[in-house]
Amino acid sequence: MNTMTRTELFDLLGKPARMQQIARYDLFDPALQTRLDAVAARTASLLQTPASMVTVVLDSSQFIIGQHGVPGWMGEAQGTPAEWALCTHTVLAGEPYCITDGTADPAHAGNPLFATAPIRSYAGVPLRDDSGQVLGAHCVLDANPRTFTEDDLTVLTAGAAETLRILADHRTATNPAV
DSSP states (O other), rough: OTOOHHHHHHHHTTTTHHHHHHHOOOTTOOHHHHHHHHHHHHHHHHHSSSEEEEEEESSEEEEEEESOOHHHHHHHHHHHTTTTOOOHHHHHHHEEEEEEEEEGGGGGGOOHHHHHHSSOOOEEEEEEOOOOOEEEEEEEEEEOOOOOOHHHHHHHHHHHHHHHHHHHHHHHHHOOOO
């Protein structure tokens, strides 16, 4: 986000069609969070990373709707500003996004996440719903530099597909008219 202003980022992430799709989900339901926490835990275990998240990236913030091992204040707050969020890159690209070592990557120089949280590497895949909108990402975080493989991305993609099924089932169960 270094080359993009906050206003430009807000405009890209805040497109009405995308925000309307996100609003269709009851993201604050504890039962939903429990199921998504399980997806995150399974992904972290399979990829042998300390942390995994399921996120929704709003116009100005990232909300963590499922998590396992997310460090410190980020896990407690269940989110970050959108301009700090690594998942914002995944959402805007609409495809897998990986960072081998954020502390050595000029594209992420100055991102407070690499200075304040024990995060060095990231891999995320988009959560694209049935309307084609990218709602957020399913990702893993590591405290060490790591090069993610195609097999790693396949595991993440499977977790993202499971997440989307859970979200769709939950939406139907809690609000069948939507």
